[in-house]
Amino acid sequence: MTTSELVISGLRASVGSTEILKGIDLTIRSGEVHAIMGPNGSGKSTLSHVVMGKPGYEVTAGSVTLNGVEILGLPTWQRAQAGLFLAMQYPTEVPxxxxSDVLSVAYQAGERSADELDDVLKAEAERIGFDHDLLRRSLNVDMSGGEKKRNETLQLGVLKPKIAILDELDSGLDVDALRQVSRRVEAATEEDGLGVLVITHYSRLLNELRADRIHVLAQGRIVDSGGPEMAEALESSGYAAYGGDAEAVPAAAADPFADPFA
Amino acid sequence: MNSPFLPVDDEALQRLGDRSDRNALAAVAAAMSLPTTETEQWRYSPIGELALDGLQPATEPTGIEPPVSVIAGGAARATIIDGFLISAEVADGWQAKGVSIAIATDRLVDLSPSLDTTSDDVIESSIFDAMHSAFSPGAIVITVPEGVAVDEPIIVRNHHAGVGVASFPHLIVEAGEASSVVVIEIQTSVAGKALSVPVVELKAGKAANLRYVAVQEHDTDHWQIGRQLSNIDGQATLNTDVAAFGARYARIRTDSRLAGRGSTAKMSAGYYGDGDQIHDFRVFQHHDARDTRSDLLFKGAQDARSGSIYTGMIHIHEDGAGSNAFQTNRNVKLSDDAWAWSVPNLEIENNEVHCSHASTVSPVDGDQQFYLQARGVPPVVADRLIVAGFYREVIDRMPMQVRDEVRRLVDEKLDRRDGER
Known part of the structure; x- marks a missing residue:
């Protein structure tokens, strides 16, 4: 198993004239699970979008490398083909x-044989309790919140990325589903050496998916890092100490992709 | 006599067939003017570019074979060239049950609504109706008798072979009481400037189940100005599907009349324009009777400089209590120069009804593009998937026999798009 490394350094990004990421430094290696926690509007989702290359953000400084290769200049699909994966907070409906359509063209674009894709899909669906019938259905259309998140995890299992960013994977999942999805991600860290960056508002997910490192993101900066024990501390004390929820809203208003219901 | 629109002489009219009223009808047409974009009904159309004076009405073609039909088999097959029935064949078993294809020269398009000067429609289609009545060689009538359920489709191959020619095909499908049948019409034409003015009349008898599909693959210099008139009796269901991919300008005015209590009309269309094509749909859902239901779903894409027009009207008559009527028109604009007008309307004269309408015109969704690209799908391929997926909803409503052909037409357009990018 080769070792992979995603290195984010000095990353600054803006939407319009508002700077949202104000210098992020973070390294994720194969097999590691990092969690980014933080109040609403701290820039968590923006970080995931900027790393994946979603349009609408301007990177003003810094770099993101995957195994030494700068990815900020690459189009999104090539970042994915290079081994990055983003499980989205709100998976988009694609009628x-x-x-299987999407994964087979993704395989083809990566010059991987799609011959056994059907079998792989079925096996992955089995593993996370995803209804087989949903494999043929339109992506994310008429799926429950839990089905959508299982679907994201299933794609992670099939595409076998090197580094995965899981943006609020726990939202919309019940306890059983949360456990299944977490087991699958954990297995990928062990079997395939997947490196994981979990983005979450609550420590609930981290009860199931053990994080090696926890980072607190506030106002566009990582303001604290520590071991897994930090999750519990944050659960009881909240983000007030980091100037989070108490502050006036500008950052939340500036991020068009922030969860309005969180 | 000389029409200012079509250079028609008596001899030409004679050749169209033995009908004494042609001269009079041609005179009616000659006295009318072409509509202009000043009128609401033609506002967004390119009607001002239509030059009738360069066109001859079609005469009976000889020795012309239409391109091979993509759909084989069928309970019956008819070949129409330039509006003339060239061949008709009904499989023995169905012939024995009374299924027939015949010519009726006396079944003219009913001009009475068009000649009603109190109606807005008079401006809209009267000249084309009048020309159709004068120049159509006769109606091709497909009859399915009462109680007969035809379990294979009837295939109509409608080809326009004459360049510089105007053709006036007339197809009538009569599904008797409690019968069922699927009629699939494939429309093609040779390369070159030409006009076809097709009229399709669909009559679903009581409790009949009639399905009519038109796959329009005309040449991109071809003009089509057509009408689809339907009448649906009590408890009957009429499904109509249109797949419009060809023509320079293709307009279909549809009047779907839910005449009997408990009747249903399900209408779908998938259309895709590129180059300078314009697809124009004017659709009227007339709920004349109680407890009727209509469900319309039209979806189209516009690429390059092409455009589309959808004007829909749900009209619930005062006797239409308990009616349910839906119209949805969705458009995806694939280029900055493309355009789409979508104008759904409701006219409701009875309060005990359930109606809805929805219409959208938008570019390919950025979130969908990002989602697929984030899975490793290149942008061009992602757009193909999204556009093909956009059509799946209407293709899934079409009969099995045409789905592959419609998918192929979508792919062909997408190939051209990718080739130009």
Whole structure:
């Protein structure tokens, strides 16, 4: 198993004239699970979007490398092909396009044989309790919140990325689903050496998916880092100490992708 | 006599067939003017570019074979060239049950609504109706008798072969009481400037189940100005599907009349324009009777400089209590120069009804693009998937026999798009 490394250094990014990420430094290696926690509007989702290359953000400084290769200049699809994966907070509905359609063209674009894709899909669906019938259905259309998150995890299992960013994977999941999804991600860290960056507001997910390192993101900066024990501390004390929820809203208002219901 | 629109002489009219009223009808047409974009009904159309004076009405073609039909088999097959029935064939078993294809020269398009000067429609289609009545060689009538359930489709191959020619095909499908049948019409044309003015009349008898599909693959210089008139009796269901991919300008005015209590009309269309094509749909859902239901879903894409027009009207008559009527028109604009007008309307004269309408015109969704690209799908391929997926909803509503062909037409457009990018 080769070792992979995602290195984010000095990353600054803006939406319009508002700077949201104000210098992020973070390294994630194969097999590691890092969690980024933070109040609403701290820039958590922005970080995931900027790393994946979602349009609408301007990177003003810094770099993101995967195994030494700068990815900020690459289009999104090439970042994915290079081994990055983003499980989205709100998986987009794509009418008329099935999961197997997408994964087979993703395989082809990466010059991987799609011959056994059907079997892989079925095996992955089995593993996380995803209904087989949903494999042929339009992506994320008429799926419950839990089904959508299982679907994201299933794609992670099939695409076998090197580094995965899981943006609020726990939202919309019940306890059983949360456990299944967490087991699958953990298995990927062990079997495939997946490196994981978990983005979450609550420590609930971290009860199931053990993080090696926890980072607190506030106002666009990582303001604290520590071991897994930090999750519990944050659970009881909240983000007030980091100037989070108490502050006036500008950062939340500036991030168009922030969860309005969180 | 000389029409200012089509250079028609008596001899030409004679050749169209033995009908004494042609001269009079041609005179009616000659006295009318072409509509202009000043009128609401033609506002967004390119009607001002139509030059009738360069066109001859079609005469019976000889020795012309239409391109091979993509759909094989069928309970019956008819070949129409330039509006003339060239061949008709009904499989023995169905012939024995009374299924027939015949010519009726006396079944003219009913001009009475068009000649009603109190109606807005008079401006809209009267000249084309009048020309159709004068120049159509006769109606091709497909009849399915009462109680007969035809379990294979009837295939109509409608080809326009004459360049510089105007053709006036007339197809009538009569599904008798409690019968069922699927009619699939494939429309093609040779390369070159030409006009076809097709009229399709669909009559679903009581409790009949009639399905009509038109796959329009005309040449991109071809003009089509057509009408689809339907009448649906009590408890009957009429499904109509249109797949419009060809023509320079293709307009279909549809009047779907839910005439009997408990009747249903399900209408779908998938259309895709590129180059300078314009697809124009004017659709009227007339709920004349109680407890009727209509469900319309039209979806189209516009690339390059192409455009589309959708004007829909749900009209619930005062006797239409308990009606349910839905119309949805969705458009995806694939280029900055493309355009789409979508104008759904409701006219409701009875309060005990349930109606809805929805319409959208938007570019390919950025979130969908990002989602697929984030899975490793290149942008061009992602857009193909999204656009093909956009059509799946309407293709899934079409009969099995045409789905592959419609998918192929979508792919062909997408190939051209990718080739130009």
């Amino acid at each position: 008329g396009v099935s999961l």
